[in-house]
Amino acid sequence: MKKDFYVIALVCGTILAACFFCGCFGKEGELLVLEDSEASLEFFAMDTYMRVVAYGREDQANAAVSAAREEIYRLEKLLSTELETSEIYQVNAHGKGELSTDALSLLQRAVQLSEMTEGAFDFTVYPLMRAWGFMDGQYRVPSPSEILGLLGKTKVSGVLVDEEQGYVEFEADGMQIDLGGIAKGYAAARIMDIYREKGIANGLVSLGGNVQVLGTKPDGNLWRIGLQHPDGGKEYLGVLQAMDLAVVTSGGYERYFEQDGERYHHILDPSTGYPAESGLLSATVVSADGTLADGLSTAIFVMGKERAVAFWREHIAEFDMILYTQEEELYVTQGIVGDFSSSLLFEIISEEP
Amino acid sequence: MGIKKKDVLLAGSLLLAACLLFFVLRPKGDGGQIRITVDGKLYGTYALSGEEKIRIEQESGVNVIHIRDGAVWMEEADCPDGYCIRQGKMERRGQAIICLPHKLVVEVIGQEENENGEALDVVVQ
């Protein structure tokens, strides 16, 4: 009798328990972590689509993602080249002007990055970007003489910064700057700080090509970050496992226009004024510093593989990279090889040539 | 009566059996789902395994999203840049097609697994 009871109890209990466990699955079929609740926000800002996610106590996580979105809106108002009220817009309109602490420190960061990359990162390329129509979608191929003229206004050394006065002035008429090349990376890094301040230990942001993760996943595993293949959706270049890192990809494969059978993408080589033809289809930079990763991804794309490898060997402690070339070759630097997996063959770039 | 050895044994076997059943019953990754949002608001959720054409008309313009053979792509769009069409076919969790001018996002959600059998948290694109 007693034995029968145990059997029945076992069966009923099992079914109940199984239902309970299955009930733990959300409608997306993921196991919901009971201790940590997930808060996320999706929105459009800085001309891109953004997603911010935080894990933690429900109220803290909600507060953290709200604060993250506010910070992005604040930075956008400060740095936009299109918003008349932004500090950058005003400086561009008048060739000079005052900058608040945030805009000034980001400008100085941009100057540093330009020097570090010997001009491969250039935030004064904005007049050229406009001439090509990449800012407003009115695409055109400027004449060689127009490009030559605008190259004269593309020079970081012509941006004169008075740090103490919080003042900037351009050397030549018609010069304009755009900090958009590091703004999203900076925003991602700022959000990591905000998360920490709000008591969040695990989180993730994806700001249009800029991904940055805080800590690990709530379950303690590393975040799994897929790298888009330039050919489109089906295949990945690979998967990177990461914690406390920023991962930023630059590629000319999505934003481009065609004219007379030629394809023109949106990443301009500041030394020629034409779309960079470096032999790379995509350049991904991995770094603990989100601002650096953002700026370097563009610079590395402009540099091309050979120059990028030499550059990486001088800055091994600061970043790693994943390169994909027109010849369909995949390269990964030594520092992240252990966390990178791919169904494609890839070559490891080591410290020693 | 206190807790007997038998009770502990029962509880243990229950838990074990529940775990086994859980693995048998758990939802399978059958290609996941598609979530479409317009200006941050949910427009609809669709099975990635079905076939469907979704036409979305807004003041800003028209998009036609096509789901077939476990993939989703932007078939038509009258946005000025056309980037959304170029993004090609998406089929993996975490991937998204974004039409910025129309503030339209097509996301692959659900239990989609990659070649190693593990889901991705995010895709850099």
Ligand SMILES: [Zn+2]
């Ligand atoms: Zn579009």
